[in-house]
Amino acid sequence: MSRYFIKSLVAGLALLTLGGAQAQGLATPPLDSVPSWSNTYNFAQLGHAADNLLLGIHDSEQIEFSLRRDRIASDARLRLEFTPSPALLPVLSHLRVYLNDVLVSVLPIEKEQLGRKTFRDVALDPLLITDFNRVRLEFVGHYTDVCEDPANNALWVNIGRRSEIELHEQALSLKNDLAYFPLPFFDSRGQDKPSLSMVFAASPTLGEQRAAGVLASYFGSKAGWRGMRFPVLFDRLPEAGIGATPAIVFATNDRRPPFLADLEQFPKVAAPVLQMIDNPQAPHSKVLLVLGRDDEDLLVAARALALGGDLLRGSRVTVDKVQQLQPRQPYDAPNWIRTDRAVRFAELIGYPGQLQASGLRPAPISVDLNLPPDLFVWRSQGVPLQINYRYTPSVVTDESRLNINLNDQFISSLPLPSGDSSKLQKLRLAVLSTDPANPDEKVWVPALKIGERNTLRFDFNFASTLGSAQRDHCQTTLPASNQAVIDEASTIDLSGYHHFIAMPDLKAFARSGFPFTRMADLSQTLVMVPVQGSAVQISTLLETLAAISARSGVPALGLQLSADWSMATRTDADLLVLGGVGAGVGEIADTNLMLDQLHDWLLEPSSQALNGSSARAGELNDIRRQPAHRVEVSASAQAPIAAFVGLKSPFHEQRSIVALLANTDADYQLLRDTLADGGKMDAVAGSVALLRSSGVESSQVGEQYFVGHLPWWLLLWFQLSEHPVLLAMTVVLIVLLIAFALWRSLSWVARRRLTGQQ
Template sequence: MKRIKLFYCQIFGILCFSLVFPCQSLQAKILEIPLAKIMTRPEAIQLHGVEDFYELSLPVSARHRIDKSRLVLDFRHSNVLVPSRSQLRVRVNGITIGQFVLNPKSPRQLETMEFPPELLTPGYNRIEFSVAQHYTDQQCEAPDSPELWSEIDSLRSKFILEASPKMLKPTLAQLEDLFDEHLLEFPLQILMPKITTQSLQWGALATQGIALRLNYRTPKLYFSPPPLRPASESGPAGLDFASLSHDAILIGTKNELQLWLPENVHGAIQGPYLHIMAQPGQSERLLLVISGNNDQEVTQAAQAFALLNYPFPDTQSTVIHSLDLPSMARANPPLVKTDATYSFAQLGLPTTSFNASMQPKPAEMVVKLPPDFYASEHASATFSLHLAYSGGMRRDSVLEVRINDVLQDTIQLNEESGAHYRDYQIVLPMRNFSPGPNRITFRPILAPLITGECTYINLDNLNVTLFDDSTLTLPDADHYTALPNLALFSRTGFPYTQPADGSDMAVQLLDDKPSTAIAAWLVMGKLAQINQVPLWNTAFVTTPAAEDRHRLIFGQSNEIPNDLLKKAPIGKTPQGTRWPYALWKGYEPPKQSWWRRFLSPESTPKPKVTPYAAQMTHTGDSGQYGLVTAFQSPDHPKRLITAFLAKTSENLAKSAYRLTQPEMWGQLKGDLAVWIPKAPKLAWQESGKAFYVGKISPTRAMGYHFNRHPWQWLLAMVGILLLFAWLTHRLLARFKHRRHPDANEIAP
């Protein structure tokens, strides 16, 4: 009896303790992930032929524990399939989680399948949908018959995951997992006591560090002063963690953060300082402290955070005693140089074998050209391929070469006994390449030699190998291009990412509102993702920049100075806003003289392109639209200004968040674009005047000049010939005087 009483007393004691010190409960979240959200393009998944498959990647964060997982699949298929031989199979990381008979009596099916959550691992999980489709029970059928099809609705089909956040015990070595690109959304609070030009730079560096770790995703930023918990009997004043809703970064000098930091953390700030910890009471969230004794040390700490890309140090805090930054060259490291030869191994493509399939997975490599490269019309790039293919393939087997999904050339694999090529050359004009990243794809299309109905088809001999000692040779080129060009800006960040440390750009804010700062930080984060390194030397200003730099401007549309818009496609007048409405582009045929045709008989000059637009001045404002426009600086003719504007600073932040998402950012073109934060597309036009930046080599500059001014070339040639004749006369006279001083005339 005493034991029973003792047992109940212990239970009662545990209950009382739990009431006084409640345990942390990390509430599970239900994540609904439509297939369209994790696809490159949100479209229906089409599966054709006797067999076909489609792969996509499902991101799972290391900060989540998946408790339950299921897939809801909405699909349709042909109504002439034979159900006994037709099925759809779903696999997760190579493990089959479901298979469904394709019944022609039910051409639309809605299926739900639960699968073990252990199949999902942190990172990208391979999801495969494959079909076997037949219209007859017989062995003889056309494998590509048009009635063999299935279609998966990527909007209605979705993964439903029950995910519990993990308790964090963070260190600086875990930054890649903590700021995790596999999170579908990443909300982040940036806390700073005040807004100054210095703190704007700190916030930009912190955002760039986050953006680089998120790869291509956009963080959702919130900016405010740090909330203060007043002193009480339970403890001294400090940061009010209960007021925080997300992960947070606290930035400021040691003196500025004194009220918010615990004594042990505050006392550890003995230089540029980084500290990471779980938020007390909310251990699934983190707090990162970036601080130092003065402004310069905080800047160094923020730069260090943006640059930490290796799991070291494995501690919660560190003091940076020195930070030696490299002097950046003109091009950032991923760029290839012109007038050079690169092996495929150097370009990131290892030796690749395409095996046992009529359409195996293509091989790809990315060649990142300088954003402002300028080559002559006759310049070409040369591929020297080392490849081999097996015998027993039909003569129409080919290996396609594509650049940015555009077919450039094909290699016929037409030797029945196979072949081995050591130096198979493909010469392509440089104009087929784009500035910035170019995706080069090698896509084999292979056919077996022996086919036919009721015939065994051997696929095992369909083999092609492309070796990594194949090379790409690029011609010499200059750095010269036309601006403004928002498409070039979205692809490469040019001209703001040249040099790669941002030392040739300035960021100007038209006000000191937090939402305006958020918009600037989001765009800087996107530029860092494009640049692949943080732009740590960018200057932040709140007044018109006097420095000779390219400039990014953020603010409300009614606050931008009218003098700044002298060369912009839009403007402000006392009557209202001047706005262009594009009509058409005029293509004027070039005037080519006979001298120019003689100098360059094979050249075909490009027609002059002139955009025509109606200029309209009217009342009204941008409303809920965001706006970006690029134009020549009125103060520095070789500098570009790109202005991000909206009616209010709050709408500017929302617009910047929408624009910096991948599907919107890639739509930028021309020199003027507008969009609604919730819309899937933006509207753009090209209506301003272009100007040119960069330098051309003296040889190309002379050729360009004399092609445009042939009479000057003619006069120069006449002058050179006269000079040559005079020198020849003088040399002959001197020769005669030395060797034949007595010869005054030629003897008869």
């Protein structure tokens, strides 16, 4: 009885620290059945990839971690790895540890620790842990007891990136209320990769898969860089256990999983309905029922979740109507920078205070810039950048400067004079061209990279005389609290650029979801799927759609699915193919060439693979000129293999096909693992990317084509740039024509003058 009382008291205190969790919809479950987890995160996993060096003038560092709202921390611990400078004074030098701005421990640096790697455990009070937390480490260092210089290079302590935060978590039951949606199905505060089970009756229809695809893309747009996994189950819910995930069930009046067969508890519906219930097999896990009379009702309910989440409340909601008032426009994805006008930095920030920094040595200010992958920047003069910034002026003129970096490459250094503390600076950022007209072009200056995540960083470096430590003379000063701000009115202007890209380009698909994200809601995309999809095939489809929406930031509300290839011939849309291409596509030459090359790759020893190098690309292009009497070799293997293939659509001009080729469930699992691995997706490029357990091999096979539009004069100049001899002949011809026209004009004028004199 006393043990149960103590557990109840601990749970009650934890609930109080959440600011009245029950008032926010959290209920206390029976403690004997409460699932618990023990998770450990090192500093590298929490965003600190390298060791942190604390100095006398940069004496603090903070590590952020989060906790899902449907969990509480029953215990927490910091395992700190650090190495102090051997020049420090023992005991007088120490580390302060704060949790959410509350001092939780002081670690004196002992004499035997100087210059040696040290490990210390610090208990973190679980009552202080909320959904978002900060551990701040402050270094107080001394190398002498009189006339100290805070900038002395002997004042340092190195915080190892293998330091860890261990959390013991317990589950909290959330009330069945859709007002908390997307909780608990997705929580941005979670540290692990989110997972959400999708449940269908056996052999789900295309309409059910379409509704699930809309919801998967919605969660993908919320998850962003984290990614999401969507395990698919038929006729059953996730079972109880530590790994039990929340689930979404798609069911119509005529097609229901067995656990919804009780019509008294789950009656047939007369409209699209959303209902949240407890998972009967895992009481701390929730199930969202997406119900409808038919597949169209399921789609309406899914769109309501993606669009009208703020209007939902209660455990059961009937959807009356869903209507998108304004259709989306090309290139309006929220995760891409606008290209039709100048963009203010206020539109690019992710959180308040992102453009501010303070301290004697302020942290860098960073802004992310994501450019559309088909931006035509050939021979560009650069992107105009107008920066407004303010800072704390120095009393005297010194060497304080603002350093500007792009993608970790230095651009410029601007002085910070002591007089005026507000400045306007205009720059032009170079843009890295990936056009095939200049395959050997090298950009030696820092440049924006098309179709990739670019980081613009501003480092304010303030020079200051902190003090003097001379024999028989000691003078110290209190350092000023420096402030620096990049004004939100600063702008970057990408207007005036055209959209034109050489295809196929699987790199654009892997990094930006192009060409499908040209319309962020996939309203000009047709997804071709197998007629009868297995669970792992449908998981691959959902995770592919989630990955595309993560790059655009918009759910795929315009998603179209089909298993009929005749529909592809009638629909003016880009094709995303899952499984295998149709007969009409397989007959074109480039497709056969790609599939033949995949067959050859299977027979090639892995030691001979060149990983998509220029030599390999040349070898593959030479295949088109090989003689007809090639030797055919057949082989069998059990290991999984899959591929990404890009090619031009044979049905419509300016349209492309990206095919995710696989046969067995193991092949589809390989596709899923690749989509979830950022490193492997970075290796996807060209027109063919072969996926094996050893990695990804990419190459360019077949003819290239162009998607987009250019003015006729710019298109002519671009095409002629690949043929310098033809360009020279054209210039000579134009000069001769102009000379001939001038000669004829002057002759006509001379004849008129002579006729007038007569």
